[in-house]
Amino acid sequence: MAHETAGYRLSCELRAHEDDVRGICICGDSGFATSSRDKTVRFWAPNPDKKHQYVLSKTLAGHSSFVGPLAWIPPGDRFPEGGIVSGGMDTLILMWDLGKGEVVETMKGHQFQVTGLAVDDNGDVISSSIDCTIRRWRKGHAIEFWEAHKVAVQAVIKLPSGELVTGSSDSTLKLWRGRTCLHTFMGHTDTVRGLAVLPGLGILSASHDCSIKLWALTGQVLMEMTGHSSLVYSVDAHSSGLVASGSEDCFLKLWKDGVCIQSIEHPGCVWDAKFLENGDIITACSDGTVRIWTLDNDRICDPQELEAYGVELSLYKSSRKKVGGLKLTDLPGLEALQVPGTTDGQTKVIREGDNGVAYSWNSREHRWDKIGEVVDGPGDSTTNQFLDGVRYDYVFNVDIGDGEPLRKLPYNLGGNQFYHFCFF
Template sequence: MEAEFGKYRLNCELRGHEGDARGICICGDAGIATSSRDRTVRFWSQNPDKKHKYMLSKIMLGHTSFVGPLAWITPNERFPEGGLVSGGMDTNVLLWDLKTGENVQTMKGHQLQVTGLTIDANGDIVSSSVDCTIRCWRNGHAVEFWEAHKAAVQAVINLPSGELVTGSSDSTLKLWRGKSCLHTFVGHTDTVRGLAVMPGLGILSASHDGSIRLWALTGQVLMEMVGHTSIVYSVDSHISGLIVSGSEDCFAKIWKDGVCVQSIEHPGCVWDVKFLENGDIVTACSDGVVRIWTVHDDRIADSLELESYDSQLSHYKFSRKRVGGLKLEDLPGLEALQIPGANDGQTKIVREGDNGVAYSWNSREQKWDKIGEVVDGPDDNMNRAVLDGVQYDYVFDVDIGDGEPIRKLPYNRSDNPYDTADKWLLKENLPLSYRQQIVEFILQNTGQRNFTLDTSFRDPYTGSSAYIPGEPSIASGVSTKPVFKHIPKKGMLYFDMAQFDGILKKIAEFNNALLSDLGQNSLALTDFELSKVEAVVKILKDTSHYHCSKFADDDIGLLMKLLKSWPHAMIFPVIDILRMIILHPDGASLLLVHVQDENDALMEMIKRVTMLPALPANLLTSIRALTNLFKHSCFYQWLQMHRTE
């Protein structure tokens, strides 16, 4: 059906993912499949009661890290309702039966993240990877593989004529017939991230250089579309001639005859875009929501949904607003002025409405005196580097070798270099093994060699904190300034940080090990129980709602069961969840019931972890959990009672 062009407006939102929505796959008339950083693939069927609306019908669990590319297998004898293929950061390619939602095959072979998937003319699965290779899979086995580029392969598509096209971090596209390269397309100046077929014309490519290009199969550039202000991750076309692109700049842009005719703003990065056959557009956003947009008046969302979306956009923009170089959302409210200053003249900036206001502590009158509203001075933004329309203290040119183009790495001195490295590697689709090198590069080039990290939290998953694996290695011969700490320390130190993703990953790993052990598979968690553990962690992550969020009593009971039944060497991630539950008001109250019973669960745990041979991971997590008990007065009696044990 040809889509008339009009202004696209919101049709509906597909909510359910708990992390960035990364990939979209249109599965004919059956529905829409989506992938996410939450490690799931979700399938949305058309709502029989609401035409052109969709509802969640299946959640497919199988990947152990975030999921990206998807490909649809049309209905056949093996899959009467069609199949689905997914690829992820875990390097695996998974095959799903859409009728049951079950994983029927896992294909292993890639060494690094799987970035692209397509189904070729023979019905074989074709995958691309950061490991620079293309693999063809048949009946679960790789029947062909070859090095397609000297740098990471970021995308692969199948042409109606049967050839393959790949896009790479080396900034080129390649046209393949079998393993033979027919042509190399040169023109982009940075990574080629997304590909699509333009019916009757050629190939569309989306690039980190901010452009979209239309290529003839001979390699000639037919059209270049420039309008995004940041990385373009994805592109798709419709038979009507419309093109849609998704970008890091938070916009999905619609193009007609090479001209941008509409920009749809999103509350986050737009990772993927796809056209439905009827001309509607599907977008996957970093806020975890998949949205459908339409030009047809009878499909547009109602006024409440439209107002809600406008509110989401406003909130997102507010969260990014800065005053005087400070992020407005991060400023404390007026309640911060209830805390006395430490010394005369101490300044504090608080949020008042949409403004940041500075106050000074008056020690004589014991009150905060208002100084005035904080604004950007005329020199605040001078000499600052600009990337994608945003100012930074530094923008580095990073040469990662392997024949890849120079990458731009932005950094502010107030940023955590580990967070910066993680986000940059994810955005650039680079291996996480580069992390420490990137951090050291930042520290050396910003003069922050004396950068110190809070190492009070170290976990047994990485030997470090959630986002900081330890102090960075410092170049030899560089002396660091001593850091003096006041003694005695005022206040109580609690262990209130957790590497939740690492905890869940470790529990899943141990659970899989139990499932594969015939002697212990009865101890393994069911899918339902595993989902309950994930639900507990979701509550613990949302610290802003600790005052009102609640656990079910059987949530605590499930954790207690694991502490008692799981093998000694596998319980430390469970103890770590317990450590965080203790800090949650409702969690502490429910846990108290278990320590007041005749069977004191905490004492049983302590006795178990101290049994010889005692494992360091168990001891470490247990000591931290016990320390957190001091946060709540309801545990004081228990601590006093067992102080000598």
Template sequence: QPTKLCSQLASCQSRLAVSLLRQSFSLSAPMAEYHLSAQLHGHEDDVRGICICGDVGVATSSRDKTVRFWTQHPEKKREYVLSKTLVGHSSFVGPMVWAPPSDRFPEGAIVSGGMDTLVLLWNLHTGEVVGTMKGHTSQVTGLAIDDNGDIISSSMDCTLRRWRDGNAVEVWEAHKVAVQTVLKLPSGELFTGSSDSTIKLWKGRTCLHTFSGHADTVRCLAQMPGMGILSASHDGTIKLWALTGQPLLEMIGHTSLVYSVDAHSSGLIASGSEDRSVKIWKDGICVQSIEHPGCIWDAKFLDNGDVVTACSDGVVRIWTTDNNRFCSDEELATYTDIISQYTLTRKTVGGLKLMDLPGVEALQVQGNNDGQTLIVREGDNGVAYSWNSKELKWDKIGEVVDGPGDAAQGQVYDGAHYDFGKLISL
């Protein structure tokens, strides 16, 4: 049975690659940590997507309906400047793909897809739309360019479309529910990820194989050089698959939906999540978690190993391990303060918003009855006190923390529910 034998051989080769990867990591020096390098301000709403345009620049898409193209500062190499703002979509823009320079596009081109159901082709030299592809009936979710220049798009309308010279030359239902992403490998394989929690491998309009293993929507796919493909899922995990469909590694660490995943030639993996973090993975282990003031819609590696992140606060950030490209101490202090303030506004203790709690000055007011409980904000924590009517003072009970389960099942304090059982003993 040649087919079965080939499949087994491919599986063995993929597992050998994983083994070699592990050995290379174990022999390598400890990985340097990523630090903030630059912040790109310009978008007016969530940054939804990132497209690395070779060594030409970086394109970003946003809920503000624009695509923005950034190039390196001519003198300050760690900084980027806004080169062009591409205006043409009527709703928020998501996926993008870059077409390298050609006779038609000496500076390259960008293809973008939006919630407006359109696929637009942009001339980077002029910043103008030179192609509008209409046909999808719902949001465009993924884009790829084939070797012959065809554009392939995926959509929430469950279809894949192949565009040639602006016309749809192929349309087919790829999944029974929304297609969330499409990936074309240099070796020719075409993959789709869907809200049905599966990944499909295609040859033309024929599905060759269905990868099953995720428990929720497959949101993003990326190539893992020399090994297979990566998938990011709403189930909170990232998986590495052999091209034959065998799951090779599972990366667990995010605490919410994972929206993006990307890999670098060094073997490092970056993932972005609703949990406001970008995680850096090495050999399937999270080696660093980078906190942001908002959810991470996308994260991509530059060739030099730097990581670009797209955040819901409207800012594009670049992170590096090269101390020659670290941002200034002042910029880092400002960013650290933003993270601290954002965390405070979002933090809950025992089901209560930390910022809604009274300060320690509330302890200066006497209680109404013995055993009355009062929760106050002390720094970044919520602390519970009990009124001692005999000694006329508030006795500290302990710090209130969130825990598993529904906080609404706890008791009520000032109209809100909290759980007395989640106290840290003093």
């Protein structure tokens, strides 16, 4: 690339989502799509009036809860302008005709949140879920499914050779040919959250153990990248050999040959990061903003925008986001889910990215089940609230998804983060 700077700089900010931007999908040269906790998918097309800029082209609303993974269907006879597949916390997978902006297939079958999507060469959709399964869908129907891991499957990707790779909360990756597991990759010490292919070299994995690993298909660890100070949610690779990762620590990190060559701070958790073909990087942030970063001087935003971004960072660091009136930093992290509960129905609210998530202990299955995300509501920041005639320090609104109304979760301050509750 000509006119390169010493590192990536901000190119543009895209604001339309009303909550966390959770996922990114590169849609060939047509543009890209983003998913959000605001229950929408948004498609961004190149701006015809401003080179290397993007404009909001379509808003796809159909999910009843936050949307996560996305997959692209290239243009063809069925979708002349391409299609998008989206998966949500509402357990649904929706297939969209991008040209019409309409849902053409609704795939129902998963029991819990959909975490990963891939599209096979024959048009089949492959999905992963918190329900531990992988499902293959054809014309809107599940034609096969299997338990891929004993605990939640967090990601699935398709290799150029056709095999699948899954990442799980059991800290492993698995390589699949059909429903046959060819190999289990062991090396991470916590949840494997994100996966990507590094062309010609192997598979990249992002983990809650704060590391990124590069694996050969034989299961050998070829490289480990450490530098993030918190959970790593996403990883992607460019044909140049650059690797990008996004983390709860609010940084996008760029890696070359296993070495971190740049860290870019964000005003929130970086849920996802994807390379465009030209080497620019798109980031999805918990502040609801999509950002594009570039090496090319010709695509850097103007000085006023750079200055405004610096102010935004300062404001964010001085006042971290609150969850239901509580400081996010006061909530325990995902590592708290490693500690078993003591009684059935015992619950806790933990920090996941820039959100608080309520979990309930399932003594029969010996696991923490996700109930829903804590959301701010009227009066959430006021202490000594009442619910059903009882005084509590806080009363959280909890989004349990599936189109259900918000439920109330009472909470009292104290050294013990664990408590019992009833939904109201």
